[in-house]
Amino acid sequence: MSARSRHSTRVAELIAQDVPFVEATVVRAQCPTSARPGDAAVVLADGTIEGFIGGQCAEGSVRIAAMTVLASGEALLLRVLPDAESDANDAVGDGAMTVVNRCLSGGAIEVFLEPKLPAARLVIVGSTPIAHALAELGAQLGFGITQTGDEKPNMAGCTATIISSHGRGETEAIQAGLAADVGFIGLVASHTRGDAVVAGLDLTPDERKRVHTPVGIDIGARTAEEVALSILAEVVRAIRREGLTAPAVDAPALPASTIDPICGMTVTVTPTTPHLHAQGADHWYCNPGCRTRHAEELGVA
Numbered sequence: 001m002s003a004r005s006r007h008s009t010r011v012a013e014l015i016a017q018d019v020p021f022v023e024a025t026v027v028r029a030q031c032p033t034s035a036r037p038g039d040a041a042v043v044l045a046d047g048t049i050e051g052f053i054g055g056q057c058a059e060g061s062v063r064i065a066a067m068t069v070l071a072s073g074e075a076l077l078l079r080v081l082p083d084a085e086s087d088a089n090d091a092v093g094d095g096a097m098t099v100v101n102r103c104l105s106g107g108a109i110e111v112f113l114e115p116k117l118p119a120a121r122l123v124i125v126g127s128t129p130i131a132h133a134l135a136e137l138g139a140q141l142g143f144g145i146t147q148t149g150d151e152k153p154n155m156a157g158c159t160a161t162i163i164s165s166h167g168r169g170e171t172e173a174i175q176a177g178l179a180a181d182v183g184f185i186g187l188v189a190s191h192t193r194g195d196a197v198v199a200g201l202d203l204t205p206d207e208r209k210r211v212h213t214p215v216g217i218d219i220g221a222r223t224a225e226e227v228a229l230s231i232l233a234e235v236v237r238a239i240r241r242e243g244l245t246a247p248a249v250d251a252p253a254l255p256a257s258t259i260d261p262i263c264g265m266t267v268t269v270t271p272t273t274p275h276l277h278a279q280g281a282d283h284w285y286c287n288p289g290c291r292t293r294h295a296e297e298l299g300v301a
Contacts, residue, residue, distance in 0.1 A: 007040045007051050011116070018118040018144070020045055022066040024053050025112045027077075033058070033107030043113075045070060047255040047270040054080075054109055060286040061101045062111055063268045064257065069113045076113045101265060101286075119144035120239065121158040121246065123182075125173045126165035130188055133228035134162055141232060159246040160184035160235050162215060170197055178207050181247040184238050186215030186231060258283075262290040276300070 001009075014021050026039040034055050041051025043066035049059050058080055065078045079098040122143040124134050135147045146158070155161050155177050163173045163186065170187060174197070177185040187194050194213030203211065216230035217237070238244040256269045265286040267273060274285040278300045285291040 003052070004038070004040070007042070010042060010050060014042065015116060020070060020115070020117050022069050023114045023116055024049075024051070024062050024066060025114075026053050026109055027112050028108075028110035029054075030108040033109055035109050042116075043070075047268045053111055056287045057101055057265075058109060058111075060265060060267055061099050062113070063270075064266050065097060065099070065111075066113055067255070067257075067268065069115050070117075073115050073117055075115065078111045078113055079108065080111070081108045120160075121146060122235070123148065123153055123155050123158045123161040123177075125149075125153055125161065125163040125169070126188075128164045128166055128188075129224035130227050130231075131162075131164040133224040134164065134231060137225070137228050137232055141236070155180040155182050157246050158182055159239065159244060160186065162186040162188065162231055162235075164188040167193075171201065174198075174201060174211060178203075178210065183210055183244050183247070184235060185211045186234070187211065187213035188215060188227070188231070189213055260284065260286045260290050262294050 011023060022043040024041045024043055026035045026037055029035045029037055035053055035058060039052050039054070041049050041053045043049050043063060047063050047067070049063060053059065053062055061080045062078065065076060069076050075095065077096040079096065080101050081098060083100060120143055122134075122138050122145055124131050124138070124145065124147040127149055131147060135145050139145050146153070153161070153173060153176060158180070161173070161177045161182050161184070163170055165173070170189075174185055174187065187197065189197065191214055198208065198211055198213060212234065215234060216227060217233045219226065219230045219233070221227045221230045235244075257266050258269060259265070260267050261283055263286060267284045267286050269284050274288050274291040276283045276285070276291050276295055278295070278298045283294060285294065
């Protein structure tokens with residue numbers, strides 16, 4: 001299997017497993033450098049790099065930038081230069097960042113960093129025609145769909161839940177959503193029945209704001225598909241305009257960073273980062289060469 005095929009397979013595996021990562025692709029390489037355009041890697045949340053996007057020094061710069069991309073969710077074009085004067089056009093603009101890595105062998109590279117984050121998860125409670133239409137249309141819009149029957153669903157980590165069960169298990173589903181801190185809980189019901197269900201729950205003002213009934217933007221919907229469209233439009237509006245996000249659930253902590261005492265580069269601390277414990281202190285380095293030089297300066301092996 002070629003490197004490109006292995007990379008594509010690994011990307012597909014991580015997406016299927018809902019693992020957050022950054023896909024890094026070399027788009028430009030200036031000799032001398034070991035990377036070539038098209039070289040690619042994935043950067044995991046713990047700083048692990050799988051694939052090839054240049055030597056260890058280049059990896060260090062990519063790793064640091066990838067952590068920023070994971071946190072922001074925004075793609076970035078990273079330009080890694082061996083010195084500040086190596087390119088007269090090293091301006092930094094929106095969506096681009098230039099860093100100077102003096103440990104590079106002399107070449108410059110540009111790497112496109114694209115975050116691959118799990119899809120917003122939508123839990124649909126019920127097996128009604130509207131519930132089925134929501135599942136089908138929601139998947140087309142890129143939501144991660146979990147459709148359950150009328151039993152108490154697992155809503156941990158979901159962005160929104162829609163209850164379309166014709167009166168079955170509605171109270172339990174709403175309570176499950178509130179307990180899981182879901183920010184958008186939609187109930188498919190008439191004004192009269194929806195108000196009655198909510199009134200029987202004794203909700204706090206904050207909880208009441210999270211329960212939407214009757215859910216959906218008024219577009220004059222008549223069919224199940226049109227109702228699903230109106231509901232998903234309200235969910236998308238809440239995400240895009242109102243900042244709706246999924247509640248945090250055991251998100252992996254980003255790795256710590258420190259400064260290489262030799263070259264001054266910011267270094268992400270991972271199990272494979274060159275390390276030296278000397279004179280009662282720990283030091284990490286962007287590459288083994290900096291470690292060796294520092295060890296010589298400190299007079300240790």
